[in-house]
Amino acid sequence: MKEKYYDILVIGGGAAGMAAALAASEAGAKVLLAEHASLPGGVLNRCIHHGFGLGYFGEDLTGQQYAARFRDRLAHSPVDVMTDTSVLRLFPDRTAFLSRSGSLQKIAFRQCILATGSYERTMESIPVPGTRPAGIFTAGCAQGLINESHMDIGERILILGSGNVGQIMARQLVQAGKTIVAMIEQNDRPGGLPRNHRECLEAYSIPLMLHSTITRILGEERICGAVVRNLDTGQEQTFSCDTLITALGLIPDRSLADSLAVGGTWPDWLQLCGNCESIHDIVDSVTLAGERAGKAAIKGEI
Amino acid sequence: MEHTDIVIIGAGLLGCFLARALRQYDLSVTVLEKERDVCTGISKANTGIIYPGYDMAPGTLKARLTVSSCRNFPELCRALGVRYANRGSLMVGFGPEAEASIRNKWEKGQRNGVEGLELLSGEECRRREPLLAKGVRIGLFSPDTCVVNPWELGIAAYENARSNGAIFRLSSKVMAIHRIRNRRAGATAEMFPTEQYRAEATAEFYGTEQYRAETPAEHSGTEWPLKFIVETAETSFSCRCVINCAGLAAGDVHEMAAPPSVRIRPTGADYILLEDFPGMTPKMPPDVSTRIHSRMPLRHVIFHEPEQKRKGLTLVPTVDGNLMIGPTEREPFENPTATEAEGIRWLREKCREVVPDLPTEPILRTFGAVRPNPYEVLCENDRWIPSGRKLFDFNIKEEEGFFSLIGIKTPGLTCAAALGEYLTGHIVDFLGGASENPAYDPTRCPEIRVSEMTWEEREQWVQNHPDYGRILCSCRDISEGEVRDAIRRGAVTLDGVKRRTGIFMGRCQGSRCLSDVLLVMAEELGCSPDEIRKDTAGGIL
Ligand SMILES: Cc1cc2nc3c(=O)[nH]c(=O)nc-3n(C[C@H](O)[C@H](O)[C@H](O)COP(=O)(O)OP(=O)(O)OC[C@H]3O[C@@H](n4cnc5c(N)ncnc54)[C@H](O)[C@@H]3O)c2cc1C
Ligand SMILES: Cc1cc2nc3c(=O)[nH]c(=O)nc-3n(C[C@H](O)[C@H](O)[C@H](O)COP(=O)(O)OP(=O)(O)OC[C@H]3O[C@@H](n4cnc5c(N)ncnc54)[C@H](O)[C@@H]3O)c2cc1C
Numbered sequence: 001m002k003e004k005y006y007d008i009l010v011i012g013g014g015a016a017g018m019a020a021a022l023a024a025s026e027a028g029a030k031v032l033l034a035e036h037a038s039l040p041g042g043v044l045n046r047c048i049h050h051g052f053g054l055g056y057f058g059e060d061l062t063g064q065q066y067a068a069r070f071r072d073r074l075a076h077s078p079v080d081v082m083t084d085t086s087v088l089r090l091f092p093d094r095t096a097f098l099s100r101s102g103s104l105q106k107i108a109f110r111q112c113i114l115a116t117g118s119y120e121r122t123m124e125s126i127p128v129p130g131t132r133p134a135g136i137f138t139a140g141c142a143q144g145l146i147n148e149s150h151m152d153i154g155e156r157i158l159i160l161g162s163g164n165v166g167q168i169m170a171r172q173l174v175q176a177g178k179t180i181v182a183m184i185e186q187n188d189r190p191g192g193l194p195r196n197h198r199e200c201l202e203a204y205s206i207p208l209m210l211h212s213t214i215t216r217i218l219g220e221e222r223i224c225g226a227v228v229r230n231l232d233t234g235q236e237q238t239f240s241c242d243t244l245i246t247a248l249g250l251i252p253d254r255s256l257a258d259s260l261a262v263g264g265t266w267p268d269w270l271q272l273c274g275n276c277e278s279i280h281d282i283v284d285s286v287t288l289a290g291e292r293a294g295k296a297a298i299k300g301e302i
Numbered sequence: 303m304e305h306t307d308i309v310i311i312g313a314g315l316l317g318c319f320l321a322r323a324l325r326q327y328d329l330s331v332t333v334l335e336k337e338r339d340v341c342t343g344i345s346k347a348n349t350g351i352i353y354p355g356y357d358m359a360p361g362t363l364k365a366r367l368t369v370s371s372c373r374n375f376p377e378l379c380r381a382l383g384v385r386y387a388n389r390g391s392l393m394v395g396f397g398p399e400a401e402a403s404i405r406n407k408w409e410k411g412q413r414n415g416v417e418g419l420e421l422l423s424g425e426e427c428r429r430r431e432p433l434l435a436k437g438v439r440i441g442l443f444s445p446d447t448c449v450v451n452p453w454e455l456g457i458a459a460y461e462n463a464r465s466n467g468a469i470f471r472l473s474s475k476v477m478a479i480h481r482i483r484n485r486r487a488g489a490t491a492e493m494f495p496t497e498q499y500r501a502e503a504t505a506e507f508y509g510t511e512q513y514r515a516e517t518p519a520e521h522s523g524t525e526w527p528l529k530f531i532v533e534t535a536e537t538s539f540s541c542r543c544v545i546n547c548a549g550l551a552a553g554d555v556h557e558m559a560a561p562p563s564v565r566i567r568p569t570g571a572d573y574i575l576l577e578d579f580p581g582m583t584p585k586m587p588p589d590v591s592t593r594i595h596s597r598m599p600l601r602h603v604i605f606h607e608p609e610q611k612r613k614g615l616t617l618v619p620t621v622d623g624n625l626m627i628g629p630t631e632r633e634p635f636e637n638p639t640a641t642e643a644e645g646i647r648w649l650r651e652k653c654r655e656v657v658p659d660l661p662t663e664p665i666l667r668t669f670g671a672v673r674p675n676p677y678e679v680l681c682e683n684d685r686w687i688p689s690g691r692k693l694f695d696f697n698i699k700e701e702e703g704f705f706s707l708i709g710i711k712t713p714g715l716t717c718a719a720a721l722g723e724y725l726t727g728h729i730v731d732f733l734g735g736a737s738e739n740p741a742y743d744p745t746r747c748p749e750i751r752v753s754e755m756t757w758e759e760r761e762q763w764v765q766n767h768p769d770y771g772r773i774l775c776s777c778r779d780i781s782e783g784e785v786r787d788a789i790r791r792g793a794v795t796l797d798g799v800k801r802r803t804g805i806f807m808g809r810c811q812g813s814r815c816l817s818d819v820l821l822v823m824a825e826e827l828g829c830s831p832d833e834i835r836k837d838t839a840g841g842i843l
Binding site (some may be wrong): 001015036084086088097099100101102103104119121122124125126129130131132133134137138140141145148149151152206215217218221255 | 325362488501540574577638639641642643646665666667668669752757758760761764765768769771773776777779781782809810811813814816820821831833835836837
């Protein structure tokens with residue numbers, strides 16, 4: 001297989017990857033940005049709410065607007081952007097396999113920046129007893145179905161966990177006329193940013209149940225309810241619902257790095273940035289981390 | 303009314319393999335399945351082990367079929383293009399009772415003709431499987447134990463049966479079975495197919511009006527006596543033989559056409575599936591039968607033989623490279639397929655006992671299964687009560703062309719193909735012989751899985767089949783082409799696509815790719831994404 005060469009391969013075109021690719025390219029490197037989806041932006045593309053860019057642009061943008069600005073910059077930069085392209089595997093000899101419709105390509109590079117973001121902790125991994133009917137979604141999945149695929153997921157919604165994504169989805173669903181039956185959180189305060197707590201939970205009177213957890217999922221084909229236990233008193237209460245959204249937090253996706261790890265460390269030509277390095281609440285800090293990674297890759301190189 | 307030689311009720315592993323085996327003969331076979339897809343019952347949730355056969359009472363059909371099935375399993379998988387892994391197994395014991403029981407199994411194994419069994423000391427067990435606890439004092443090693451994804455095997459049998467001409471009617475629940483008896487005592491075979499007889503018999507069940515309306519025209523040309531009418535909500539089938547492979551419902555279906563004999567008491571089972579071990583998933587050598595993942599903490603299937611006949615633990619390194627822990631044994635609580643917290647706790651506790659250093663986190667998912675426990679009933683004072691007799695062997699009931707497989711538990715997966723062959727023999731005998739089907743082809747072309755190709759193969763394939771280059775699932779490296787192929791091969795639900803491709807089975811459990819998969823399915827099925835169901839009849843997204 002013939003391999004193509006780049007100074008820097010950036011894997012993942014979310015906020016982190018776009019910033020890293022631009023920074024490295026501005027410093028003169030030949031950069032390839034590979035993005036799995038058809039539109040760079042990552043999680044930003046499903047965020048139709050405001051609250052992005054206050055730090056970086058000094059403006060209050062939606063996630064989609066924030067992503068569009070970086071896509072615009074990319075379009076005017078010499079960065080090679082390959083969308084609908086997945087990086088399958090990295091090899092110790094600084095090569096990678098990329099797959100896209102109709103072709104499998106081998107790329108050789110000097111430095112690699114991993115910006116593959118995160119995946120959501122699922123209810124399956126906790127795990128909650130009971131059946132596994134239809135109507136259970138992670139918050140990010142629900143957000144994508146509603147905001148990107150324009151689908152309707154249900155009417156009476158129970159939310160397990162109170163991460164940022166869950167809070168933002170609760171607000172959006174209430175705005176769309178849905179009922180949030182309750183938001184169930186095991187800790188003594190909601191997760192996520194205080195800002196989201198104020199603007200999403202308090203402002204929309206989302207019924208928050210602290211010190212509680214779901215102990216059983218009910219329903220045969222479609223979920224019809226869940227048993228919620230108060231962790232202090234042990235009292236159980238059954239809530240009826242037709243949809244369950246889980247907002248249990250994000251986990252960095254380092255699978256490409258993990259397959260390279262020897263004794264727990266990665267090769268020095270590989271850098272992680274953005275949510276795949278550590279979970280960020282604010283996109284502005286992700287962008288800055290991406291820019292730092294892009295510049296550092298150049299230093300390591302030239 | 304439609305006509306067919308044979309109706310099979312239920313398209314689980316047993317129904318699918320039976321249909322395949324029957325098509326070796328020139329017999330028309332129709333399989334009726336109540337769900338929208340095949341293998342959604344017991345066949346989708348079980349331990350997935352191909353047993354070598356040292357557990358079964360010597361001299362039983364079960365022992366005989368298990369031993370031969372295990373021996374023939376690699377060949378079956380090659381014919382059907384199904385992935386399997388020959389892991390071998392170690393049954394381990396901690397105390398004197400377990401030791402006695404394991405020695406007894408070794409002896410049974412010898413009598414059953416199981417090859418390659420070895421009794422091992424505790425030390426030898428730990429040498430082969432270093433995570434085993436210090437307390438292990440004896441082990442029984444079998445080299446031939448295999449693992450398979452049971453639904454993949456069942457779906458392959460379904461596809462092969464179909465390509466050999468078996469007809470599958472999905473979403474077709476059998477509601478009633480009528481037996482048409484020849485009421486003329488001493489009737490011989492030649493006297494059977496008279497119009498008069500059919501007219502009387504059919505009229506008995508449908509009333510003369512209906513008979514006149516539809517039967518004569520349809521029946522003309524049939525050369526065999528009408529013996530059964532099997533009804534679904536939409537239509538009915540007349541046939542010469544009915545085979546009941548209805549899994550958990552087999553007891554009820556049996557009683558549609560025969561007096562009660564064996565009934566089923568369902569019990570539940572919980573399983574834990576651990577997350578893929580890092581770096582294990584992509585790029586395995588193409589011969590999956592030999593693939594052992596370097597970072598997999600266990601190489602063998604481990605059976606824990608407990609003291610005092612309690613329930614032991616089973617640990618399975620699956621074909622996909624996950625570790626599966628389970629099953630438990632419990633009474634079903636509300637819904638038998640639900641998992642129970644207590645069961646999950648028990649499994650973790652047992653793991654600490656048997657393999658103390660095995661990390662039981664992170665969990666990929668847990669799932670529940672249902673056992674169809676058979677028990678014999680007899681009639682006392684007009685009531686059917688349990689007879690109390692122990693049932694060791696497979697329960698196969700035959701009443702004049704009506705065959706029932708009731709409560710086929712472990713090793714039903716192991717023996718599915720062999721049971722199909724066995725029953726086919728009996729059915730052909732009952733029918734007084736049948737001519738061979740010259741076009742019968744037992745092989746199936748395996749589906750393409752890009753993650754299991756070498757890079758060179760994959761490059762070639764993707765060039766010629768562009769869809770296989772677009773990856774939908776990054777957790778398990780599964781392409782759009784695989785999803786489209788699964789739908790073309792019969793998947794209509796999300797879970798149908800999942801079982802055929804492995805998508806949604808990685809650690810994101812579908813949360814990253816669901817919307818992409820829905821779009822591809824909607825396009826392929828010609829519907830809107832909202833209309834796509836998760837599984838079974840009524841569920842919605
Ligand atoms: C619901 C939600 C609400 C938020 N709200 C706010 C807010 O109001 N204000 C704010 O400032 N911040 C907010 N954030 C935080 C911030 O937007 C994110 O932390 C940030 O966008 C993460 O960027 P990232 O590039 O690290 O990851 P991602 O956006 O996840 O990008 C990773 C990209 O990598 C791609 N990828 C992964 N694997 C591969 C591979 N093998 N090959 C090719 N491509 C691959 C993925 O397709 C994806 O596009 C929010 C986040 C979420 C999820
Ligand atoms: C917990 C557990 C673990 C097991 N582990 C193993 C193992 O490791 N190794 C092994 O060899 N075996 C194992 N087995 C046994 C094996 O799984 C079964 O023997 C096998 O799957 C039985 O298949 P089946 O076709 O009878 O049942 P099913 O797959 O349940 O098929 C029955 C079908 O009939 C359909 N049906 C029911 N009623 C009607 C109706 N009225 N009309 C139309 N269709 C109907 C159902 O929808 C279903 O699809 C295990 C079983 C259990 C329960």
